[in-house]
Amino acid sequence: MRALCWHGKQDIRCDTVPDPKIEHPRDAIIKVTSCAICGSDLHLYDNFMPGMENGDIMGHETMGIVEEVGSEVTNLKKGDRVVIPFTIFCGECDQCRRGNFSVCERSNRNKSLADKVFGHTTAGLFGYTHLTGGYPGGQAEYLRVPFADKTHIKVPLGVPDETLLFLSDIFPTGWQAAVQCDIQPDDTVAIWGCGPVGQFAIRSALLLGAKQVIAIDRVPERLAMAEAGGATTIDFSKDSVVERLNELTRGKGPEKCIDAVGMEAHATATIDSMYDRAKQAVMLETDRPHVLREMMYVCRPAGVLSIPGVYGGLLDKVPFGMAMNKGLTFRMGQTHVNRWTDDLLRRIEMGQIDPSFVITHTVGLQDGPNMYKTFRDKLDGCIKVVLKP
Amino acid sequence: MSRTRGSNQALALAQGLGWFSIALGVAEVLAPHRVTRATGLHGHERLVSSYGVREIVTGIGLLTAKDPTPWVWGRVGGDALDLGTLAAGVAGPQRERSGVAFLMTLGIAALDVACALALRRPLPAAMASFRRRSGLPKPPGAMRGAASDFVVPADFRTPEALRPLNEKAG
Known part of the structure; x- marks a missing residue:
């Protein structure tokens, strides 16, 4: 599949990489229909965030269609439409039970590293530093979602991606x-x-x-x-x-x-x-x-x-x-995304707000590397970039 | 909506101008005699060397700045200086060489101006489109407090002692 990969300071490329696979019974694979470049991606682009590695797949604002689910994911099925929150959470640890999903105690697979740097671990995040798990991100054609039975927001058909995508983060x-x-x-x-x-x-x-x-x-x-x-x-x-x-x-x-x-x-x-x-x-x-x-x-x-x-x-x-x-x-703190999204989805459906107002640019994945620069330099009136893999 | 092509081309052009500035500047600093011979400015080697330093600085600025626009306008100012110097050369004994260099510099100046204009901020008409992007179904004043049914979770509440007096009294 194609994906936007980090190769160093201000060096993002659209590479061909292996497709993701189910690695755990709680995983799901989604086919990405829309993803976005976030302001915090720019901290990685400018190499201000430690813990990135050559070839890491970028992106943590993603939505799409469920393609495949692991054996323990019983609340999702192929064809479901989902927005993926940028914080990966188990839903079972002490922090998750309090709604503090961004500091989930179990989803960061580099816990020992995070413990050393942060004192205690924070949650795993998609497409971010290895301090937060080093999980491949969603600026790609497909995304593996760990703890997918919890780490998703099921969204209705018939509402445009552009209206729903930003439930993932911003x-x-x-x-x-x-x-x-x-x-x-x-x-x-x-x-x-x-x-x-x-x-x-x-x-x-x-x-x-x-x-x-x-x-x-x-x-x-x-x-x-x-x-x-x-x-x-x-x-x-x-x-x-x-x-x-x-x-x-x-x-x-x-x-x-x-x-x-x-x-x-x-x-x-x-x-x-x-x-x-x-x-x-x-x-x-x-x-x-x-x-x-x-x-x-x-x-x-x-x-x-x-x-x-x-x-x-x-x-x-x-x-x-x-x-x-x-x-x-x-x-x-990082956002406890799913703590708010049921309410925010209801407000979108009620018509209180249409989040698509913020989009200024929509491009294909191959144009992503250029858009990082345009977004970082605030050129061409760029405020928010949506990518269509 | 995709409106990126024009501005990305302008950015690429600005980068190209940056490398051109550095190449020209290095030539002017390292080989001023050759440059003055080619442009009919014999005897002005020190002046040409100083222009070379200006070109190098501008080139580095163009290649490293987050927004290259002011540096491109800086190039336009430098072009004016070059044209003035070459105009004086046209009146001298090597007027043909100075004339050719003058016309070439004029062409480059036009490219610089075009690049600077392509990089400029949105026009007022474009700004008007941003002023319409509220994301709200009614004017903001009418939407104030529309989500007041939201109950702030206990762990996000301001401590009682820090709440406004009127609310505590209520």
């Missing part, structure tokens, strides 16, 4: 980011980053009843899309984020802040951004935490910082004393 990720804020009717929610997750966080905060949603970015088309979703926007290349947020909140700061940027915050003309760039260049820091610093500074005391943006390693000059003295609450 919609529930934006939703969880807003849920982590426990939004109250008087809240102002400030969201850094208007990429796909930021866009879904904006709409989730609005649907959950935030009085004011403020979105921060510098890319005109992303800001325009944020405005379409009901956000007041701040272009950080033109305005001071801190001054504008204080103006918009009568000097008090937003109650809730969402970091939908993560480790690759764009280096602007701020001293801390230049510092991060310099330290990263000499390998003394892995991540650029400019957004985290800004959120800690501007958030209203006793506020909440919600962090769906992905961080990979070591962060420097994080003003934790400021956060402690202001009594800020931090909530973060």
Whole structure:
């Protein structure tokens, strides 16, 4: 089959690789009908995430048709239409029984490695670093789904792939980011980053009843899309984020802040951004935490910082004393996708939201390598790429 | 919708211009006498060498920048400088060679401008399409709180002591 494979920094190729096979009675094989490039794939593309190996198949936003099931998968059959969550989970361990699927204790087949790096293991993830299991991803014609009896979202026929695909990651990720804020009717929610997750966080905060949603970015088309979703926007290349947020909140700061940027915050003309760039260049820091610093500074005391943006390693000059003295609450983590998807599928079917609004490019798998660059460089108005194998 | 072809071609062109810049720059730095002989600028070797450094820097910028657009416009500025210098050469004793070089540089300048325009951000009309992409069935104001039936799980709730006073009172 054809698949998009990682071969090093900024080197993704459409290769021919062996078809996946059932390896365990709880596996399923799906024929991929649509998949997408995620912002967190770009961390792999830019080689900021340790633990990738030559030839790894990319992709963790995938849907398709069940082709084959293992003997213990009794709730799926050939021909079923499924969206595959990016987190692989067993559904039986202590964490899964609490709904904390992204920290499933059993699905990471490189548990000993993850234990060493993270202290305790996290769940296995599709198409990601070997720290999270090194499972082949879904930017391919076929995908093997481990723990398939749990790791799926069965979806109805008759609804386009484009409307359902993002249940795999970015919609529930934006939703969880807003849920982590426990939004109250008087809240102002400030969201850094208007990429796909930021866009879904904006709409989730609005649907959950935030009085004011403020979105921060510098890319005109992303800001325009944020405005379409009901956000007041701040272009950080033109305005001071801190001054504008204080103006918009009568000097008090937003109650809730969402970091939908993560480790690759764009280096602007701020001293801390230049510092991060310099330290990263000499390998003394892995991540650029400019957004985290800004959120800690501007958030209203006793506020909440919600962090769906992905961080990979070591962060420097994080003003934790400021956060402690202001009594800020931090909530973060990979998304417990299936904890939210039944509800979100219902909201899609009710017509509360059509997630396809975010798609700007649809191409074949063979055009995937070029689209990584287009998406990474925010060219051609690119916000979300869907691939059709 | 696929709108990638034009912009990918512009990116490829920008990369090509980057390599061209570096090649020309290296030639100007290492062999300024040959370059001045070919362009009718005899006696201006140091000036040509300095232009070579500019070309190399621009080429590296084009090949390494996330967004090559400002570097392509930088090339357009460099073209203007080159054209001005060659125009002065046209008035000199080797006007034929300078004239040919002037016309060639004019052609390259046109390519640079075309590349820069192809890389530019979406036009206002394209921006309007982003402003229509709400994903919501009604205007955002009408959708505020549409999902208020959602019950935030206990482990995601703000601690009681940090809740707004009006809500605690209620």
